[in-house]
Amino acid sequence: MGGKGKVVVVGHVSRTFKWCQKPLTISNSAGVAGLTTALILSKRGHSVAVVAKHMPGDYDIDYTSPWAGANYYPISTPGTREAEWDRVTFAELYRLAAQVPEAGVHFQDAIIYRREKDSRSVTADWFSELLKERPWFASAVPEFRTIPKSDLPPGVDFGTRWKSMCINTAIYLPYLLSQCLKRQVTFCRGALTHIRDAVNFHPTSSSDIVVVNCTGLGSSTLGGVADSRVTPVRGQTVLVRNIAPAMIVVSGTDDGDDEVMYIMTRAAGGGTVLGGTYQKGNWSSVPDKSTAERIMKRAVEWCPELVSKGEGVEGLDVVRHGVGLRPFREGGARVEREAIGGVRVVHNYGAGSFGYQASYGMTEEAVKLVEESLGEEVKARL
Ligand SMILES: Cc1cc2nc3c(=O)[nH]c(=O)nc-3n(C[C@H](O)[C@H](O)[C@H](O)COP(=O)(O)OP(=O)(O)OC[C@H]3O[C@@H](n4cnc5c(N)ncnc54)[C@H](O)[C@@H]3O)c2cc1C
Structure with a gap:
């Protein structure tokens, strides 16, 4: 990995600081996308903060993850990135089912x-x-x-x-959260009106943060994102x-x-x-x-x-x-980089009906983008 960073995950948005020895990630969103992203980033040594309107334990119409079944029935087309996401996720869900009973x-x-x-x-x-x-x-x-x-x-x-x-979401979401806590990820309740405000939720005041946007359906209205393809x-x-x-x-x-x-x-x-x-x-x-x-x-x-x-x-x-x-x-889930109002953002949302069964594959791609973003930051500073 290149540098370590600070990441804020909103609904899961995560921010990463590349030059910090202990990087920070902020994620604003505590659905399956945000929690998985926060966990993998923290495992890779980044300093992560999560900011979200809803957290595990909540049941709300604006928070999809607790309502899912959830099972692994791949619907992706062969040879697509979605099929790769499903393939990657299968291995991790299999490991959890075989070896980690507390994951549910x-x-x-x-x-x-x-x-x-x-x-x-x-x-x-x-x-x-x-x-x-x-x-x-x-x-x-x-x-x-x-x-x-x-x-x-x-x-x-x-x-x-x-x-x-099959995943018991009532156990699995708190499990992901507890794994994040074990790795010093910080959690904060917050309803953002604009994606750039996520940077304020990292416990450090550095300006060098990558925000990971995992706000699910919230991406249809969140300022700076307002994705009209999301429904x-x-x-x-x-x-x-x-x-x-x-x-x-x-x-x-x-x-x-x-x-x-x-x-x-x-x-x-x-x-x-x-x-x-x-x-x-x-x-x-x-x-x-x-x-x-x-x-x-x-x-x-x-x-x-x-x-x-x-x-x-x-x-x-x-x-x-x-x-x-x-x-x-419409057109598929969004895992890509974007600069919004001077803030580096990596999106990870729009999984529709496959948010669990593609979660580790989508996260793997999002984490790569976060680290690419940090790499450019470091180069720019040299
Ligand atoms: C009935 C049903 C069955 C399903 N079955 C399956 C299944 O079997 N297998 C499967 O893989 N998938 C299944 N799914 C799909 C899966 O549930 C979703 O793809 C997944 O939960 C989406 O997760 P997410 O993290 O993107 O969004 P969410 O879980 O909605 O999380 C979004 C997060 O962002 C936060 N947020 C949003 N806006 C803001 C804001 N402005 N400021 C701060 N925070 C914000 C929210 O508070 C929340 O924490 C099912 C879904 C449903 C409804």
């Missing part, structure tokens, strides 16, 4: 079912790679196999199964105490193009997340009752093992209904 990540089989009648659905388009007979990740994940026709449920034409991971994709879910034997995703539903069917059981008593919806441009934070009823009905139909024999939806034991807004960005 566990192994669970992933199943995908393809119905011929969904071939033109929005979901089938979204999941096009997942639905292939041999997706790019088939050789990257353990135990990838095609499900024999005789084992497929009625109406399903094709299915695959592999060993994957919400609303996801409504139901969290239940019932347990599913495997994660299941289906290529579509009979309830409209913006509804989806997925089930995943979280680690360590985290319950089972039933989904869901995929509603682009919908900002509503209120769970819709009839949508919730459809979500639960579909879940019991696709996974009767969730409830006792003979029971239907009434066998589901609801913990809570939830809504999260995926930070979707």
Whole structure:
């Protein structure tokens, strides 16, 4: 690595000082993007501060990460940077599931079912790679196999199964935060109106800071960023105490193009997340009752093992209904450098529906950009 720096992560924005012996990073945002960025920067010796409006423990419509399932179902196209992000992240999530129980990540089989009648659905388009007979990740994940026709449920034409991971976000986000604290990352509550103000949140008063912008959906309004390509994709879910034997995703539903069917059981008593919806441009934070009823009905139909024999939806034991807004960005997630009002900024936002499963890959790229930025700073000073 070149010099060490100071980084502020907003929603995760991080600032790095290259010439400091102990560099500082400020991140303004405490979602999965900001926390992962802060952690990796601190592991690499930078001095990091995080400033965010919401922190682990909060449940708010402007804070997506706690609402995610979250699982590893790669939807990226082969040969793209997104596929590389997914590939990199798989290795770290696998390590956490195998060796770090306190992270709240566990192994669970992933199943995908393809119905011929969904071939033109929005979901089938979204999941096009997942639905292939041999997706790019088939050789990257353990135990990838095609499900024999005789084992497929009625109406399903094709299915695959592999060993994957499910993340209990209620454990994982505090875990990331605690790992940051262990490495002297500082945390501060703050709602920024302009990205350049992040620099004020680093505990030192140096002017040489790199800010990492990890503000998710907040990037659509944050001053200096105001990215008009960022829009919400609303996801409504139901969290239940019932347990599913495997994660299941289906290529579509009979309830409209913006509804989806997925089930995943979280680690360590985290319950089972039933989904869901995929509603682009919908900002509503209120769970819709009839949508919730459809979500639960579909879940019991696709996974009767969730409830006792003979029971239907009434066998589901609801913990809570939830809504999260995926930070979707037209044209793809943004991991790049920019100078804004004299402040060096590295963006890491817009992951839409893959913020967890791409988190380490996106962070790896963002950290490289932070360190490039610091390298230029040092050169300029020589
Ligand atoms: C229902 C649902 C299911 C999902 N399932 C999965 C899944 O299975 N797998 C997967 O990989 N992904 C999944 N996702 C997507 C994933 O949750 C997101 O991609 C990810 O959480 C985005 O994280 P983030 O850190 O970019 O944003 P956020 O978690 O929203 O964090 C943004 C941070 O920035 C802060 N912030 C914003 N604006 C400002 C400001 N002006 N000043 C200060 N701070 C600010 C916020 O307070 C917050 O701390 C799902 C999402 C939903 C809604």
